[in-house]
Amino acid sequence: MNINLTESSKIALNALRTHKLRSFLTLLGVIIGVMTVITVVSIIEGLDAYVKNQVLQFGSDTFSVQKFPNFVTSFEQFLEYNKRRDLTVEDMKAIEERCEKCKAAAAVQSKNGTVKVGTQSIEDVEIRGVTVNAPFMGQIMELSEGRHFTDFDIDHAAHRVIIGADVAEKLLAGRDPIGLELKINEVPFEIIGVAKKTGSFFGQSLDNFVRIPMTMYQRIFGARDSVFIQIQAYRESEVPQAMDEVRLIMRSRQHTPYNKDDGFSMETAATFIDLWENFSRGIFVVTIAISSIALVVGGVVIMNIMLVSVRERTREIGIRKAIGARRRDILVQFMIEAITLSGVGGLVGALLGLSIAFVISALSPLPVTIRWWSVLMGMGLASSVGLFFGIYPASRAAKLDPIVALRFE
């Protein structure tokens, strides 16, 4: 008087086969849950990795001196900071000369404007004025063609320009750019280099810029605005000392009394990362929320299918018990059914989720990072729901007198 696992499996698989729609819908529930969790987590994690990577390009051995801090939280604060003296290329040069722990310094200034090649023009291009070191610090700019500026270019306000990949694409479309003439505010420049494509971030292209010598920039736009000073220490561990030196240099240049606050702000890569970490904690909560919704939706689908079928299944359980099935036999049957559905659904969902993640990373600029814990979490949660709603109603029905189960409405 014993029914073995093979027979139980046969019964269970047979039940799945004879209830195709129900099996399919349950699978769908599990698949939706698992798939969404994996996709959402992959995208969000990808974004996180991408941002950290971007920020780190700024370099952990690098810091900046600027008129405004990176984040201004109120208008009053803005007015306060606005009273500060503008930073100048001379400030940068002073730092470069006097700071011992500083390996290099550069100044950058930028503004949006229109650039022209021949009769064609594009608006809203970021025009950056740079000093010679600037290309090698901060956003690393590798060139796909041509060369960087030299000291000579900067010192003599050469009419030379390095263009971003977008500008090259839009204005030159296939022509060899080197040596061509490009006009910024009607001032002619000779193209000496093209920057490598970096892609976009949050839908914003990072390749829509031109770089010109700071001297030229100030000649065109004036020297009124504050410059952004980037400083590189010899090594990461010396960043704090370098910052102390720079602070002293700047305070003395600005004649700041000892009891007054700095008239400038200093930021490091760490500040960015801290901020991002704060921000991404928020994102993480969103991830969990979206994933939970997906799991709940999947779970509700599974639950409904299972509960709708309880009536029919309860009758079936009544019949099976009436002709000699033990409670255990019923449970094993329903467990195998639920495990099969959850397992297959989990696997398919995981495969689909991963495929979607890969497709997204291939077809869009959105960065994607697969996290294996998301695969496990999705599969784990969705199959628990499947198992629970597959087994729990059945186990209750299996406890009924056969006749009660048979009469179940």
Add this chain to the structure above:
Amino acid sequence: MGKNGNRPMILTEDLWKTYEMGSEKIHALHGVSFEIRQNEYVAIMGPSGSGKSTLMNVIGCLDTPSQGKYYINDRLVSELSDDELAYIRNKEIGFVFQTFNLLSRATALHNVELPLIYNGTPSVERLERAKASLVKVDLGDRMGHKPNELSGGQRQRVAIARALVNNPSIILADEPTGNLDTATGVEIMNLFERLWEQGNTIVLVTHEHDIAAHANRIIHLRDGRIERDEIVRQVEAQKPQPQTTEAAT
């Protein structure tokens, strides 16, 4: 009654089955006491709603009485474990439901095979016996049909084949010929008669006096009570050793 050497297979003491419908109480069984000995052939008669099916379900171990005691083969049913009950339902009792209760998505053959699956009969033997049982009820050519592809009478015969496939010692049949034409009805009654002659115990519910006439005892139910319990036919001595579970197919 005292049939020599026969012990009571079924013994009930003051069985009640009460359904509460709102504030109203319906007594489907109203203090039923009786015993059925081995190899009796009992017909239960009574008007619709008199509690016949309820009584059959209780003695088939499918339903629990609200009150009273029920012994099957000297064992108090309320004290049996789930596994023991399953064993009794599987091996000892062949139950033919008034409403058939077949698995609607399974073929006739699979339905008949099912009790054998639950007692671990090897698959080759299982198929053979299920087929033989279907042949016995004249359904050899309908084995692959599902219940909804069969007529009412054919479904009833599948249910009977399923009840007989394990060679149970007690056959409980709730109106087994209700949906059958006279010819098949007679066939089925002959089948029961043969099983009875082999020593099996048979209890069947019927409305028809012709059918009841096959039995040697008729219990009349009315409003959940035994109204009359009559021996209609003195039974000649049966074979002393009944073949039960070993009966050839």
